[in-house]
Amino acid sequence: MGDYGYKDYxxxxLxxxxxxxxxxxIDPKALYVVGGSYGGFMTN
Structure with a gap:
């Protein structure tokens, strides 16, 4: 506990x-992310 999502991140x-x-x-400065459900959690 206490590190929910960090290993996934x-x-x-990687x-x-x-x-x-x-x-x-691919231009790394032009990337963006979106997500819903757990993907939304990871986006935030």
């Missing part, structure tokens, strides 16, 4: 870093 960010490394055409 770390996992998601995945994003991997995608960005493989796709240099």
């Amino acid at each position: 770390e996992d998601l960010m 995945g994003l870093d991997d995608v960005l490394a493989q796709h240099p055409e």
Whole structure:
């Protein structure tokens, strides 16, 4: 308890870093996120 969502956040960010490394055409400064339910929680 006390770290709800943090491990998930770390996992998601590692995945994003991997995608960005493989796709240099993606501008990391032009990214945005949306989500509903748990995705909404993670977005916030």
